[in-house]
Amino acid sequence: MKKLFFLFIYLIPLFSQAQTIKTDVLVLGNSNAAFAAGIQASESGVNTIILTQSDGFKLSEFKKLPQTGITKAFEKKARKSLKIADSIELPEITNQILNAVIKHWSDSSKLLDVTNITYFELKRSGSGWEAKLTKEKSIKAKVLIVADDIQKILPALKVTSLNVAGAAKLNYSENLYRTTIGGINETTDFLSLYNLLIPNQENILYIKHDNLEIGQAAGATAAYAAFFQTKTSLSNLKRIQGELLSYKLSLMPFEDVKIADSNxxxxxxxxxxxxxxxxxxxxxxxxxxxxxxxxxxxxxxxxxxxxxxxxxxxxxxxxxxxxxxxxxxxxxxxxxxxxxxxxxxxxxxxxxxxxxxxxxxxxxxxxxxxxxxxxxxxxxxxxxxxxxxxxxxx
Structure with a gap:
C-alpha cells in the first residue's frame, strides 16, 4: 500500500507529445458527481477526461455513498490495487486511498484519464467544447459535463446564469417518473432525462457536485451522445435507462428493494x-x-x-x-x-x-x-x- 501511495502523482502527463488532446467526454469537478460521471462515461465505452481542478477527488465518506455499479466497480479496483482478497474487509476509503486507486485505474485504462490541470478558458469548438489549459495546450471534447463552478463557461453559452439539473419528487398524478434516469437514494426524488438536458444548449450537462446518482446519469447521457455522434437533445431515453440499469443504478428510489436483490x-x-x-x-x-x-x-x-x-x-x-x-x-x-x-x-x-x-x-x-x-x-x-x-x- 505504501508503494502505491509513493507512486501516486496527481498530474497525468496528457501532453507529452500532442498540444491538443481529443476526447469524447470532458468532466469538470472533483466531488461525488464528477467521480460518478467520469467513471460511468468511460465504463460506457467512450474516452473520458476528468479535470479535478484541485488535488484530486474529494468525495463524501465512501461507505455512505449509494451502492451502485460505479461504487461496486471501484471496490473491485480497490481490492486489486491494494492487493486485498475478497474475504477481507476493505479499509476505510479515505480520499488519499481513493485517489491512489483512481490513479492506478486510469493508468491501466485506455478510456479514462484523471488530472488536476487547471483550465483558464472554455469555448465552443464546432458542436463540442475546447478547454484551454495554456496558450498552446487544450482539450477538445464532444460533450462537456460540469460538476463544478459554471462561471467560466457562461460567456461561451452567451447567458448570464444557468440552472443546475434538478430532481423531481415522485408523484403518480403525472407520468414524468417514467422518464427517470436516476433515483436519489433515501428520498422520493428522481432525475428526469428531460430535466438534465439544457434547453437550447447542446452537448453540455450541468449537475450538482454532491450527488453521485445524478453524476452517473449524466455520465451515461454524455456517453450516448458521444458514442453515437449526436446531440444531447437527441438522447434516447430507453437506451440510457437500459445502460444505467446494467450498471446497477436504481432509477426508482425503492427503499425496500436493493441492488443485491435477485429480482x-x-x-x-x-x-x-x-x-x-x-x-x-x-x-x-x-x-x-x-x-x-x-x-x-x-x-x-x-x-x-x-x-x-x-x-x-x-x-x-x-x-x-x-x-x-x-x-x-x-x-x-x-x-x-x-x-x-x-x-x-x-x-x-x-x-x-x-x-x-x-x-x-x-x-x-x-x-x-x-x-x-x-x-x-x-x-x-x-x-x-x-x-x-x-x-x-x-
Whole structure:
C-alpha cells in the first residue's frame, strides 16, 4: 500500500507529445458527481477526461455513498490495487486511498484519464467544447459535463446564469417518473432525462457536485451522445435507462428493494412503467415486494400499455391475480401458448427467479412475483416507448 501511495502523482502527463488532446467526454469537478460521471462515461465505452481542478477527488465518506455499479466497480479496483482478497474487509476509503486507486485505474485504462490541470478558458469548438489549459495546450471534447463552478463557461453559452439539473419528487398524478434516469437514494426524488438536458444548449450537462446518482446519469447521457455522434437533445431515453440499469443504478428510489436483490432489475423496470405503483411514506418510497397484487391496481395500467388487455379484463372481471390468471393474461396479450408458458414458469420458479414460495397456480402473486412474470413475458419497459412527459406511446 505504501508503494502505491509513493507512486501516486496527481498530474497525468496528457501532453507529452500532442498540444491538443481529443476526447469524447470532458468532466469538470472533483466531488461525488464528477467521480460518478467520469467513471460511468468511460465504463460506457467512450474516452473520458476528468479535470479535478484541485488535488484530486474529494468525495463524501465512501461507505455512505449509494451502492451502485460505479461504487461496486471501484471496490473491485480497490481490492486489486491494494492487493486485498475478497474475504477481507476493505479499509476505510479515505480520499488519499481513493485517489491512489483512481490513479492506478486510469493508468491501466485506455478510456479514462484523471488530472488536476487547471483550465483558464472554455469555448465552443464546432458542436463540442475546447478547454484551454495554456496558450498552446487544450482539450477538445464532444460533450462537456460540469460538476463544478459554471462561471467560466457562461460567456461561451452567451447567458448570464444557468440552472443546475434538478430532481423531481415522485408523484403518480403525472407520468414524468417514467422518464427517470436516476433515483436519489433515501428520498422520493428522481432525475428526469428531460430535466438534465439544457434547453437550447447542446452537448453540455450541468449537475450538482454532491450527488453521485445524478453524476452517473449524466455520465451515461454524455456517453450516448458521444458514442453515437449526436446531440444531447437527441438522447434516447430507453437506451440510457437500459445502460444505467446494467450498471446497477436504481432509477426508482425503492427503499425496500436493493441492488443485491435477485429480482431488482425486474422490479425496477416494472416500477418505471407504473404498472405497479409504490407507496410514498415519510419521505421515502416503498415498493412492498411481498404484498399481494390486487385486480384494481393493475387493471388500468396494463390496459394503458396494451390494447388487447382491454378485452382480457372485460372477460375477466374482479378475479384474483393468482398465477393461473396472470399466465392467462400474459398469454392472451402476448400471443403465447398457455401450457408451454406454465411449464416454463414452473421450471424457472425457484431456480431462475429465486422465489421462496412454491409454484402454485392458485397462489395470489406477490408484487415481486408479478413483476418478474410481467417483465419477462410482456416486457412493457423494453417494448413500449413514452414521450417527454412519460405518456405511453402505442
Amino acid at each position: 431488482w432489475m425486474a422490479i425496477q423496470k416494472i416500477g418505471i412503467t407504473g404498472i405497479l405503483k409504490a407507496d410514498i411514506k415519510n419521505g421515502k418510497v416503498y415498493f412492498n415486494p411481498e404484498k399481494e397484487v390486487s385486480y384494481d391496481e393493475i387493471k388500468q395500467p396494463i390496459k394503458d400499455y396494451y390494447y388487447k388487455a382491454q378485452i382480457w379484463f372485460d372477460d375477466h372481471q374482479n378475479i384474483p391475480i393468482n398465477l393461473e390468471n396472470t399466465i392467462s393474461m400474459v398469454c392472451y396479450v402476448g400471443n403465447k401458448a398457455v401450457d408451454a408458458t406454465k411449464a416454463e414458469i414452473e421450471k424457472k420458479w425457484n431456480k431462475n427467479y429465486k422465489f421462496s414460495s412454491k409454484y402454485d397456480l392458485k397462489k395470489v402473486l406477490t408484487r415481486r412475483e408479478f413483476s418478474v412474470i410481467i417483465n419477462e413475458y410482456l416486457k412493457p419497459f423494453d417494448m413500449v416507448n413514452v414521450d417527454r412527459t412519460g405518456r405511453v406511446i402505442r
